Amino acid sequence: MVNSKDPRYSDFKKQYNKLEKENPGLEFDFIRVETDIKITKTGFGVDELKIKDWNKPLD
Numbered sequence: 001m002v003n004s005k006d007p008r009y010s011d012f013k014k015q016y017n018k019l020e021k022e023n024p025g026l027e028f029d030f031i032r033v034e035t036d037i038k039i040t041k042t043g044f045g046v047d048e049l050k051i052k053d054w055n056k057p058l059d
Helices: 012-022
Strands: 031-040 043-053
Antiparallel strands (some): 031 043
């Protein structure tokens, strides 16, 4: 997202740099999220959310 040309992430690098400046000891940990989505009459909702360890292989 830092190097993305997608307009949705245009402010991401600025915000990331601000976080690093305000919190010099900040460490990031990445997670993998799997979501089952249920379609409803009014839109959609999350049916099930699974948070996976990034370092483990996919099931």
